[in-house]
Amino acid sequence: MxxxxxxxxxxxxxxxxxxxxxxxxxxxxxxxxxxxxxxxxxxxxxxxxxxxxxxxxxxxxxxxxxxxxxxxxxxxxxxxxxxxxxxxxxxxxxxxxxxxxxxxVFEELAWMLSKVAMEKELRDKLAQETEHLIHAQRLAEVGTVASGIAHEINNPNTFIRGNVSLLQKLWEKTAALLEESNAADPELLRKIKTDVPLILKGVRDGSDRITQIVKSLSFYSRHGKDHQEKADLRKGLEEAQQILANKLWQTELKIVDDIPQVKEVSIPEVHYVQVLVNLLSNAADACKAKEKPTIEIKLGMEGNNMAVVTVIDNGTGISQEHMQKLLTPFFSTKIQGEGTGLGLYITHQLVARNGGTLRYLNHPGGGAEFSISLPLAKKETAA
Amino acid sequence: MKILLVDDEIEILNMLKRHLELDGYEVHTCLDPREALDVMGRELINLVITDIRMPSMMGTELMRELKKINPLVNIIIMTGYSNMSYVVECLAQGAADYFTKPFTHMETLMEAIAQTSKKIERWQQAMKS
Structure with missing residues (x-):
């Protein structure tokens, strides 16, 4: 002190x-x-x-x-x-x-110092927790606002996208007409014929990116009760692997199952699969440059009521400066166009909303470790 | 085939109308579902393509009213991302198909409309003979 x-x-x-x-x-x-x-x-x-x-x-x-x-x-x-x-x-x-x-009396002084230290520790912990809570609440508010905006953007994006396909269709007809006509400036005509399709593709790609963002944000705001409220730990994992089959085929997957007696966790299945897809997809991106990309998935317990799924990759790990920002919406370390910066944010929101926690750290052996803990479904007990 | 488009967003109406007219359909548009019921009473509409969330009337209600005027009318609904349960309700009430905005595969929507058009022609032929 x-x-x-x-x-x-x-x-x-x-x-x-x-x-x-x-x-x-x-x-x-x-x-x-x-x-x-x-x-x-x-x-x-x-x-x-x-x-x-x-x-x-x-x-x-x-x-x-x-x-x-x-x-x-x-x-x-x-x-x-x-x-x-x-x-x-x-x-x-x-x-x-x-x-x-x-x-x-020095013993007395020492005793009092230990009391001061203990109180300081408690106060720091409380401050940290309060800050964490405020941060979590802010993130949740951002989610609500963002999904509202996403909904509003969907309509204009619909007519941007629709009009582009229309233009593409009309352009095909126009290009054929141009072919037949005697152009005064053949050089310009050539340029138009190469550029217009590229320009249209540019607009279409941009609109498709907006669609991606809107889709991920709407997923977050969806709160219908039309889905099952519990998920099978292993089936969900299999489903996530299937969804990502194209991305994971070059990656070695090691699955360590330490809780064969536990089957279900209390989270809607779609959310559980989405969370795993996000974590596995990030892990695959993180280690794809490695000679032998490897992802280890562990199923374990935390106390008697929480199941933990841990995803460890052998990539480069999380840099110190990014540690604090990982859960912030629209923060991404991937190259532009590859990530929306929403994956971990949504993962965190979905896990937290179902009473779980998301943790991450750099693995001692290199690479990053992300783990989610989720409450067991009601009837499940860790025997 | 006569198509009626209903959406409270004018640009979406315009965009779809252009697509459909390019493929040779006769198209009527309405910004307000209540107006759609008037058009339905005046014209012989074969297909209605409608948004399901509009300020003055929800899609399910509009569908009920449209079917009262013409029980054989085909209805295709359009929706944003949220609320699949509502889509299911519309399908259960007799909507022929649904499409999610934005239409990233416009061809699929146009294909569905072409199919409906063929079906209607087939029915009309059968009724004449």
């Missing part, structure tokens, strides 16, 4: 500081409360302030009050030789983390 210690008695200051340093802490020594405040104002926040009670100028209680005005959560411990209950009660009431009686 980073700890600020302040005491006007140099002996105490050095002794406490030495003890803390031996415990592996980073210590800064100050001989007045005002110096501590100045350092705090410069935005150097420690994890703990250890302050003497009686010092010339500002005393410990005053320092505590000044700290509390700005930093609600910074732990402050007051050291006091006074045996007056009044001071200690005041310190606690004003938000001190605790107090130590002087002369300082």
């Amino acid at each position: 980073r700890i600020f210690v302040t005491d006007d008695d140099q002996m105490v200051l050095k002794a406490v500081s030495l003890f803390l340093k031996r415990g592996g802490h980073q210590v800064e020594e100050y001989d007045s409360a005002a110096d501590v405040l100045n350092k705090l104002k410069a935005n150097h926040l420690p994890d703990l302030v250890l302050s003497d009670m009686y010092m010339p100028g500002m005393n410990g209680l005053e320092l505590l009050a000044a700290i509390r005005e700005v930093y609600k959560e910074l732990p402050v411990i007051i050291m006091t030789s006074s045996r007056e209950m009044e001071v200690t009660v005041k310190a606690i009431n004003n938000g001190a983390f605790g107090f130590l009686l002087k002369p300082v």
Whole structure:
């Protein structure tokens, strides 16, 4: 921990500081409360302030009050030789983390430090979880907005696409007519005849890409109950492999099944297959440049109620800068046109919506590991 | 064969109309399903191609009303991606076929229309003899 210690008695200051340093802490020594405040104002926040009670100028209680005005959560411990209950009660009431009686008993100080560390850990964890929740909620909102937009885009895309096919049809007739006519500028005619089909193809391809994006987003927003609410772990996997047969034929698939007794997980089958298709497709893309592309799929358990499907590829892994962005919609590391940047985002949404989690990390042996945990279907138990 | 197109999006109507006219069909268009019922009463329509989600009337309701006017009318429905259960309901109520927007394979839609046209001709021949 980073700890600020302040005491006007140099002996105490050095002794406490030495003890803390031996415990592996980073210590800064100050001989007045005002110096501590100045350092705090410069935005150097420690994890703990250890302050003497009686010092010339500002005393410990005053320092505590000044700290509390700005930093609600910074732990402050007051050291006091006074045996007056009044001071200690005041310190606690004003938000001190605790107090130590002087002369300082180091065991007591060590015990208090462990309490500060524990509380810090809890606070950090809570902050992390809150941030995670807010992030997840934002992503879900993006999904709702995006699927609404996707729906609106579908109509204009319909007449763009339809008009292009019409133009292509008309162009074939026009090209035949042009062939018969005596063109004044044969060079221009030649250019038109090569370019127009390419231009039409460009528009058609663009529209088809929009179609792809709209399709994936609509899949996310589809919440009809017309599908089965549970999925067979292995059948779903087989179906996903079949869908991806063209993509996976050069990849070696190793399947490790550690839970033969478990059959069904609680997620609509279409969603389960979609999730596996996304993970396997990404894995295949990640390792396709390898000499021997290999994907390992593991079926396992997490506790008694969750089944875990893990997909490990032997590709290049996830770079540090991409780690945080993977689940963001429209983020893609694939070359343009190959990925919509929605696969993992939708995978995450579908898994989370069914009470599961998506995790990913770089595998020690190279390549990336993605795993989804899903609750078992009601009647399933891990015997 | 006379075709009636119903969609609340004018550009989709125009686009489909051009396709169909190019293939030699006579086409009427309506932006509003209620208007479609008027046309249906006036003209001898053989095939209706309709969107299933429109502001003033849902596809299923329109289908019921159309069948009241002409029980033998052929109906093809068009839909966005969502709500397959609604598509199934329309098919159960007697829609001949459905197509998903955007029509990435326009030929398939045109093929279905050509088939319907042939069927109608065959029926008309049979009724004459």
